[in-house]
Amino acid sequence: MLYYAIEMLGIVAFSISGVLTAMEKRLDPFGIFIIAFVTALGGGTLRDVILGVEPVAWLVNPSYMYVIMGSVFLAVILRKHLRYLRTSLFLFDTFGIGLYTVVGLEKGVNAGLIPIMCITIGTISACFGGVIRDILCNEIPIIFHKEIYATACVVGGICYFILDLFPINDQLVFAIPIVVVILIRFLAVRFKLSLPSLYKNAAQG
Amino acid sequence: MLYYAIEMLGIVAFSISGVLTAMEKRLDPFGIFIIAFVTALGGGTLRDVILGVEPVAWLVNPSYMYVIMGSVFLAVILRKHLRYLRTSLFLFDTFGIGLYTVVGLEKGVNAGLIPIMCITIGTISACFGGVIRDILCNEIPIIFHKEIYATACVVGGICYFILDLFPINDQLVFAIPIVVVILIRFLAVRFKLSLPSLYKNAAQG
């Protein structure tokens, strides 16, 4: 139940991040909806297609679609106030990433994959919605050059498998990595951390 | 038979729209062919992959490929005359969209999906070929910001399910939504209709 609530909050946050990106590009209402849709569901769709789990989750459970529709509607109506909501959005988004990572991980485990592949699948689940959003908006995906995002997912994934070695309650093995992903994201954004640059004059670039 | 003929005309129209976009970007002959190919078959491929219907249709029925090859060949040969054909092209394209929408819808129905998901699948079938075309050509997909296109598919889809509630001949349930999609597209283009803009100075933008 809590799990489901957090997942839906993640969908809301991802949808709104899609709406914000789409409105910067001045897309029409339908374009905005599509971008919100792929941001929220693109990562999970790619995950399911790569794993061969079809039809994909959102086709058989319409609540994802309804939540996206509602979020887009609200975000468009309240578009002038969205900047005041940035903090709460960041919160949802970060919860969403943490949760998507671990949900992806567990789908990988259930498919019998080895840990490194489960982490890959978890990271794809959490990050590729945003990647497809940026490609559709004709931008280089932001996670490739600006933010600590995927790195948080990978660390969360490693954490999951380390915890799994110990005789710990399953719910903690599920919850702690989510907290780890969220913490890393928070600290990274709070202290403006990014991955070390490989380019000399990157500071000016 | 008529069904098949219209589908192939749709393939022709989509291929030629791909050739036109690719030539604007000055791609080489192979690039032009690929763009035509994804424009014509990208939407259907994405539909089949999401539904888990594999191998995808064009792999087992080569006539799609032959029709695309012929269309590309003719379009490249006649490239200087294509502008005179714009009206007929628009006609084919619009038929193609209408038909693809309903074909996608019915694939969704056969897969046991609920109406809203069938409409989503139908819209993806009809529109995502053009989306992939524009992404490969490094443009923001035109359907996200310029034309009433996907909206026509959605309305056609709703129409299909309304008709389905009544004791009407199956062929009419199939045909009327196609006509609806075509009509909306025609009216939208004829009267330069677009979705309402969310941006104040969009008229100048």
Add this chain to the structure above:
Amino acid sequence: MLYYAIEMLGIVAFSISGVLTAMEKRLDPFGIFIIAFVTALGGGTLRDVILGVEPVAWLVNPSYMYVIMGSVFLAVILRKHLRYLRTSLFLFDTFGIGLYTVVGLEKGVNAGLIPIMCITIGTISACFGGVIRDILCNEIPIIFHKEIYATACVVGGICYFILDLFPINDQLVFAIPIVVVILIRFLAVRFKLSLPSLYKNAAQG
């Protein structure tokens, strides 16, 4: 064994070409890794998804991932020396393309597809990693407008099916098309051949 070694060299070459493209765009280390990953495995993943062979190969065999990680690590460390390695890289890359083409072809044959579709699948396997790389880096895919690349794959594929008509050793039917692909690529690059242009002032363009 030789087969496997060449495939891994292909992965190395594709990864490094991904690193080079990603570094030109000044991506961060994680972005560089992702680009290398999709360049090396994107074509094969698309092939497997279209054919319905899931989970895709790299999910169940982690050696692909390890080879990519190693290649990216080395390429980043040695980034200042990579230009001296361009010749060897081109060599690997060309071997990789030849091999990927024929591996893709044979997957098509095993799936019971007709020759033209097998050639399509082989070309997708060899070329679409690079296409996805360029899209993620916000460029029009280079193979659509600059190099003879896909054409070499198509010719190699045709060669495979011609050889298959004769009572020749299976290993030769496998090896000769690879050599053909490599030869065409070499000659094209050596003599700066490209597909005929359809545009009048393309030479200046």
